[in-house]
Amino acid sequence: MNLNELVQSAKDYSQRTIAVAVAEDEEVLSAVLEAVEHGLGKFLLFGDREKINQLLREKGPTFVKHDDIKVIHSNSKEKSAELAVKAVHSQDADILMKGNLHSSTLLKAVLNKDYGLRTGKVLSHIAVFEVQGYDRLIFVTDAGMNISPTLEQKVEIVANAVSIARALGVHMPKVAPLAALETINPSMSATVDGAILTQMNKRGQIKDCIVDGPLALDNAVSLSAAKQKGIESEVAGEADILLVPSIEVGNSLYKSLIYFAGAKVGAVVAGAKVPIVLTSRSDSAESKLYSLALAVCCSKK
Numbered sequence: 001m002n003l004n005e006l007v008q009s010a011k012d013y014s015q016r017t018i019a020v021a022v023a024e025d026e027e028v029l030s031a032v033l034e035a036v037e038h039g040l041g042k043f044l045l046f047g048d049r050e051k052i053n054q055l056l057r058e059k060g061p062t063f064v065k066h067d068d069i070k071v072i073h074s075n076s077k078e079k080s081a082e083l084a085v086k087a088v089h090s091q092d093a094d095i096l097m098k099g100n101l102h103s104s105t106l107l108k109a110v111l112n113k114d115y116g117l118r119t120g121k122v123l124s125h126i127a128v129f130e131v132q133g134y135d136r137l138i139f140v141t142d143a144g145m146n147i148s149p150t151l152e153q154k155v156e157i158v159a160n161a162v163s164i165a166r167a168l169g170v171h172m173p174k175v176a177p178l179a180a181l182e183t184i185n186p187s188m189s190a191t192v193d194g195a196i197l198t199q200m201n202k203r204g205q206i207k208d209c210i211v212d213g214p215l216a217l218d219n220a221v222s223l224s225a226a227k228q229k230g231i232e233s234e235v236a237g238e239a240d241i242l243l244v245p246s247i248e249v250g251n252s253l254y255k256s257l258i259y260f261a262g263a264k265v266g267a268v269v270a271g272a273k274v275p276i277v278l279t280s281r282s283d284s285a286e287s288k289l290y291s292l293a294l295a296v297c298c299s300k301k
């Protein structure tokens with residue numbers, strides 16, 4: 001499957017309602033309108049009503065009074081995030097989407113104890129990339145939420161990524177815990193965690209996937225690099241999921257794939273009551289549309 005096919009398959013799902021926090025943004029609204037045209041869902045747009053309507057008018061007068069679009073005014077980005085999260089909490093919406101605000105502002109509302117979207121699980125960010133020359137979609141986690149995950153959190157981050165990969169038809173995803181090298185160096189915690197996760201997988205403590213690590217990025221995605229280093233592994237050269245040790249590694253990998261490799265991306269946060277579309281504010285309308293399609297395909301209704 002590629003990301004355009006993902007948009008096509010999202011059309012087969014029943015219509016979802018998507019609550020967008022701080023919708024006053026050109027790229028966000030372009031993605032929303034494309035999603036409406038593809039029949040992917042109905043939208044509750046939270047934010048500055050005047051700015052949203054102005055942007056909608058510029059895109060086409062029919063969108064201002066479109067049946068599938070409702071604008072709800074709020075005076076600040078924080079309030080907009082709160083109202084969008086509350087709309088999901090009260091089941092008026094099935095998916096939450098980040099608009100023109102910092103990820104941390106939205107995520108703090110998501111984690112709010114009274115009206116947030118916690119489930120008791122770790123919430124984590126999963127980005128799905130289509131990279132030219134790589135024979136499969138590649139999932140990178142966590143580039144956007146967990147700053148420096150512990151081993152226990154990594155176990156849950158892997159489980160979230162596996163559930164997304166399986167929803168996209170990858171039934172036994174291959175997981176590479178990334179590090180700077182493929183052997184254990186006790187001074188590098190990413191190598192130690194990678195080895196423990198591998199053993200936990202072998203003992204059935206991490207299910208529905210094959211984990212093998214630590215692996216450096218070259219060995220995870222290139223069979224010839226792995227052969228060159230004499231690495232025998234079911235995952236080497238064929239990784240579906242790249243588990244990164246920190247948000248800095250993940251975020252840099254995410255942005256390198258886009259800016260240096262021209263990759264296409266869709267991204268969500270999983271582990272909450274509903275999928276949360278969480279892309280970078282600088283990401284294109286196209287990647288926001290892919291993220292919406294991903295959220296639709298992963299949401300339950």
Ligand SMILES: CCCC(=O)SCCNC(=O)CCNC(=O)[C@H](O)C(C)(C)COP(=O)(O)OP(=O)(O)OC[C@H]1O[C@@H](n2cnc3c(N)ncnc32)[C@H](O)[C@@H]1OP(=O)(O)O
Nearest residue numbers: 103104107108111121122123143144145146254278279280
């Ligand atoms: C990749 C493309 C998109 C981007 O570029 S995103 C840009 C980079 N990302 C970011 O800036 C967000 C990075 N993360 C953060 O800022 C913070 O971790 C985040 C998510 C806002 C949470 O911060 P705080 O509210 O300060 O969290 P805290 O550690 O004090 O914990 C408060 C309560 O929330 C819980 N919590 C925090 N992270 C969680 C998680 N991942 N899953 C489940 N629960 C989580 C935490 O356990 C705590 O709970 P309790 O109050 O003790 O019950």
